[in-house]
Amino acid sequence: MELDVFAEKHRPDWDRLEHLVRRRRKLSGPEVDELVELYQKVSTHLSVVRSSGEDPALVGWLSGLVARARAAITGAHTPAWRDFTRFFTHTFPAVVYRLRWWWIGATAGSLAFATALAVWVINDPQVMASIAAPEQIRLLVEHEFANYYVENPGASFAAQVWTNNAWVAAQAIVFGAFLGLPVIYVLALNSANLGLSAGIMIAHGKGDVFFGLILPHGLLELTAVFVAAGVGLKLGWTIIAPGHRPRLRALGEEARPAIAVALGLILVLFISGLIEGLVTGWVHTTWLRIGIGVVAEVLFLAYIFTLGRKAYLEGETGDIEERPAVLPVSG
Incomplete structure (x- = not known):
């Protein structure tokens, strides 16, 4: 697998997920749905990158992004x-x-x-x-x-x-x-x-x-x-x-x-x-x-x-x- 090509192809999804995670307290309903969908997609990307074993730095960055997205989803609630x-x-x-x-x-x-x-x-x-x-x-x-x-x-x-x-x-x-x-x-x-x-x-x-x-x-x-x-x-x-x-x-x-x-x-x-x-x-x-x-x-x-x-x-x-x-x- 060409890791650089893979990363280039999916970088917009990663950047979008990071943007949504940063704005998690102000997300609209459709944006929350998008957050969940991207979390699932990027989790798959992480598995692929990790299995290649070619770029530990990228694995670490994606792992942190997925962890923060998971926390945003599981901790999300409607403000009181x-x-x-x-x-x-x-x-x-x-x-x-x-x-x-x-x-x-x-x-x-x-x-x-x-x-x-x-x-x-x-x-x-x-x-x-x-x-x-x-x-x-x-x-x-x-x-x-x-x-x-x-x-x-x-x-x-x-x-x-x-x-x-x-x-x-x-x-x-x-x-x-x-x-x-x-x-x-x-x-x-x-x-x-x-x-x-x-x-x-x-x-x-x-x-x-x-x-x-x-x-x-x-x-x-x-x-x-x-x-x-x-x-x-x-x-x-x-x-x-x-x-x-x-x-x-x-x-x-x-x-x-x-x-x-x-x-x-x-x-x-x-x-x-x-x-x-x-x-x-x-x-x-x-x-x-x-x-x-x-x-x-x-x-x-x-x-x-x-x-x-x-x-x-x-x-x-x-x-x-x-x-x-x-x-x-x-x-």
């Missing part, structure tokens, strides 16, 4: 910031959009139940009397309801409500694995608290105070809880009616995106917690408080129905891309 960005621009909004009818249904049902309770309390004094003693209700209406939002420092209160709401949302999703029944209980409990408080405040002429303090943070906060509940209900229904898929496979395919929703809602509830801790009790202009809440809610819905819809139509499912295609079986 790209994963983070893709999660919030594709994965999370796409899953929430795909399950929109579940959480829209949970929203409608919960608000209908809360409204019915509020109307019942307003129109039936006996119901209010059974809730608490008159003195306790007077304290709630005149002091406790409004003071709840300012009795603690804003930052610590925001952290407190954030962790509490994140726990409620996580419960709503996890409880879906129990056929969705506990999810309905969580929704009913939260709706009952909302409806009874609204009924008591409105019956005592404090409806403006109630809505002025609930709407700023409650729009986004309740939407997040309803999204979690919708995901949990879908998870429970998947166990009941998996369709053409094996039940465990169907559960896995829905549970993985559900985890993505739980992670995304942590940020959504962090924002609502900031509003509740720093705006609800501390911004004294009612229209400004409510306006901040409305803007946050509109932005979230626009985010889901624009970015989420786009990602969903592009085929984003929220599932783990690197999951094994099949499960190992015996025999």
